[in-house]
Amino acid sequence: ANETKEFDVLVIGSGPGGYTAAKRAAEAGLRVAVAERERIGGVCTNVGCIPSKVLISEAHRFEIGGRSNLDFAEVQAFKDAVVQKQSGGVGFLLKNKYTETFRGEARLISDHEAIIDQGGTSTRIRFEHCILATGSRPIELPAFPFGGRILSSTEALGLQQVPESLIVIGGGYIGIELGQTFAKFGSKVTILEGGDQILPGFEAELTRPVAKKLQENQVDIFTGAIAERVEQQPDRVTVHFKENGNPRQATAQYVLVTVGRRPNTDGNLGLDRAGVKLAERGLIPVDEQGRTNVPHIFAIGDIVAGPALAHKAYYEAKVAVEALTHHHAKVDYRALPLVVFSDPEVASVGWSETDARARGTEVVTGRASYAINGRALALRAAEGFVKIVAEKETERIIGAQIVGAEASNLIAELALAIEMSATLEDIALTIHAHPTLGEIVMEAAEAAIAKRRK
Numbered sequence: 001a002n003e004t005k006e007f008d009v010l011v012i013g014s015g016p017g018g019y020t021a022a023k024r025a026a027e028a029g030l031r032v033a034v035a036e037r038e039r040i041g042g043v044c045t046n047v048g049c050i051p052s053k054v055l056i057s058e059a060h061r062f063e064i065g066g067r068s069n070l071d072f073a074e075v076q077a078f079k080d081a082v083v084q085k086q087s088g089g090v091g092f093l094l095k096n097k098y099t100e101t102f103r104g105e106a107r108l109i110s111d112h113e114a115i116i117d118q119g120g121t122s123t124r125i126r127f128e129h130c131i132l133a134t135g136s137r138p139i140e141l142p143a144f145p146f147g148g149r150i151l152s153s154t155e156a157l158g159l160q161q162v163p164e165s166l167i168v169i170g171g172g173y174i175g176i177e178l179g180q181t182f183a184k185f186g187s188k189v190t191i192l193e194g195g196d197q198i199l200p201g202f203e204a205e206l207t208r209p210v211a212k213k214l215q216e217n218q219v220d221i222f223t224g225a226i227a228e229r230v231e232q233q234p235d236r237v238t239v240h241f242k243e244n245g246n247p248r249q250a251t252a253q254y255v256l257v258t259v260g261r262r263p264n265t266d267g268n269l270g271l272d273r274a275g276v277k278l279a280e281r282g283l284i285p286v287d288e289q290g291r292t293n294v295p296h297i298f299a300i301g302d303i304v305a306g307p308a309l310a311h312k313a314y315y316e317a318k319v320a321v322e323a324l325t326h327h328h329a330k331v332d333y334r335a336l337p338l339v340v341f342s343d344p345e346v347a348s349v350g351w352s353e354t355d356a357r358a359r360g361t362e363v364v365t366g367r368a369s370y371a372i373n374g375r376a377l378a379l380r381a382a383e384g385f386v387k388i389v390a391e392k393e394t395e396r397i398i399g400a401q402i403v404g405a406e407a408s409n410l411i412a413e414l415a416l417a418i419e420m421s422a423t424l425e426d427i428a429l430t431i432h433a434h435p436t437l438g439e440i441v442m443e444a445a446e447a448a449i450a451k452r453r454k
């Protein structure tokens with residue numbers, strides 16, 4: 001190494017986990033080094049949350065605008081501008097007198113040292129603490145190697161033209177969000193999902209309105225569908241799959257493989273040299289503060305267990321920095337929202353009625369529909385419902401599920417309710433502005449209370 005530098009904290013990765021950790025640590029007055037081998041802002045900012053949400057809203061605008069004159073080049077230019085702004089914003093956060101950003105790959109060489117290779121030069125870093133936030137990458141299926149007409153989400157987001165046709169392998173949230181978006185832009189989309197419903201993990205009543213809307217978008221959905229092999233021709237691909245055991249095939253211009261993400265804990269990272277243990281599927285086991293088996297090395301975000309979501313990474317970053325600055329902090333995922341930006345949106349937080357029953361907790365539930373909400377009607381979004389789950393004895397809110405417009409925003413009130421141990425009455429008696437979608441949340445709480453009086 002050309003040079004050795006000392007820091008209180010080395011953060012590896014500048015995604016949501018890494019940049020939040022770096023910002024917090026710098027605010028606490030610690031000297032921070034951040035290493036990033038690709039783009040500042042990580043997956044979320046550059047090839048994940050942000051670009052996908054731009055395409056989703058643009059596709060929605062195009063759909064409600066009546067399907068004429070799509071300027072997809074303009075859509076992509078707008079997306080790139082938003083990404084650049086966000087990535088620049090992250091870069092700005094990291095510009096302060098406590099933080100130094102290194103553009104290169106970091107590899108651990110001991111439990112207190114790393115080398116960052118910056119094309120030609122390299123810097124040796126000595127650190128007191130390290131926060132691993134190296135994120136994840138798309139899983140590649142051996143029979144569907146990425147390249148040519150076989151796309152991961154990254155290439156799909158960067159397509160310069162709307163494909164005439166697209167096969168999506170995997171009906172999880174990324175596959176549904178991108179598949180539906182391209183369908184709205186005019187692609188003929190086919191989704192192959194191995195499970196018995198799209199968006200596995202969400203209750204069927206939440207996913208049904210999405211399946212219905214996908215049908216309106218002319219999307220063909222195959223469930224119980226296992227993709228087996230692909231034939232690439234110059235201008236199209238044919239995917240051979242089994243639908244509940246029966247051989248079938250589909251042909252399209254591209255195939256998008258979205259079957260999950262793999263943690264970036266392999267390659268040159270050097271976890272073994274630092275003595276950091278790995279668990280199954282490349283995840284790093286951590287305690288409630290995010291400490292690995294090496295107590296001054298933390299791991300956060302997509303490389304630790306739980307749903308791979310940006311806001312989980314933000315949260316774990318905050319807890320890890322609290323922990324390393326000697327504050328009492330530990331993670332509590334009870335109020336972690338899960339959101340799918342499909343049309344309509346799906347969101348859930350805490351327990352579902354099914355979870356509660358499985359755990360033997362007696363619950364009371366309340367449900368209210370979008371169909372009679374004035375604002376929903378005005379928005380032409382009268383499809384959907386809010387369901388609240390409360391503990392029967394205390395009437396404390398323990399979960400909620402929403403399908404419908406702006407579910408992604410509405411779920412925040414219910415996450416707060418869980419975080420604050422709010423009761424059904426707390427929500428029912430909170431004055432919600434009229435006419436808003438928030439009133440549906442209030443009505444769901446009222447509906448649960450009404451059951452008590454029966």
Ligand code: FAD
Pocket residue numbers: 012013014015016017018035036037038039040041042043044045047048049050052104105106107133134135136153174264268269300301302303308309310311312313341
């Ligand atoms: P990442 O964002 O993956 O960042 C890790 C960074 O570390 C990368 O930039 C990588 O280059 C760098 N790195 C890795 N190894 C090294 C090394 N050795 N040295 C230097 N740098 C290194 N989540 C949501 O919450 N909401 C959404 O709407 C959403 N939409 C998504 C849509 C798509 C298409 C995808 C793919 C993901 C989406 N996600 C969404 C998930 C979200 O992007 C991830 O959960 C989040 O980015 C994880 O953050 P992270 O900090 O763990 O890692």
